[in-house]
Amino acid sequence: MVVTHRYKPTLAVEVGAFGVATVGGFVLGGLDHSTLHVGPATFYVVMNLLTTLFLAYFVKQLWVIGAKRLAGWAALVTAAGTAIAVTYDFFPLPFDDELRTIFYTAALTTWGAQGLVYYLAYRAMHDHNISADATPDRKVTALS
Structure with a gap:
């Protein structure tokens, strides 16, 4: 949200979000993942869909600033990524082995592509924000 809305959270918000994420990670990470747990699986998919809604907004913002190719890739x-999330929890590939080798190959490829594309997209948004705020008399210091 720093890049898309120029929002700078307070230290309390950052510490609180980190704390909630840490507790959630311990709770959800301690489950036995060899069997399907519908509750946690549903939670993961819902969180993915909420993230997808934000990313759809971000794609729209990229389109508006003229980064249409990056918007398409994003x-x-x-x-x-959403297809991978839904497939893992609810529709395992019937032709995959017990270690889900084919699934994880597709997932790691997707996650790597997401990392690269989102990095480039956020960099484009950041560069747009910098150029929109560019003023010749602006004083820049180490703390600004």
């Missing part, structure tokens, strides 16, 4: 990898 939409594509977001859809692929």
Whole structure:
């Protein structure tokens, strides 16, 4: 949200979000993942869909600033990531082995593509924000 809305959270918000994420990680990470747990699986998919909504907004913002190619790639990898999330929890590939080798190959490829595309997209948004705020008399210091 720093890049998309120029929002700077307070230290309390950052510490609180980190604390909630840490507790959630311990709770959800301690489950036995060899069997399907519908509750946690549903939670993961719902969180993915909420993230997808934010990313759809971000794609729209990229389109508005003229980064249409990056917007298309961001939409594509977001859809692929959602497909991977739903496939893992609810529709395992019937032709995959017990270690899910084919699934994890597709998932790691998707996640790598997401990392690269989102990095480039956020960099484009950041560069746009910097150029929109550029003023010749602006004083820049180490603390600004």
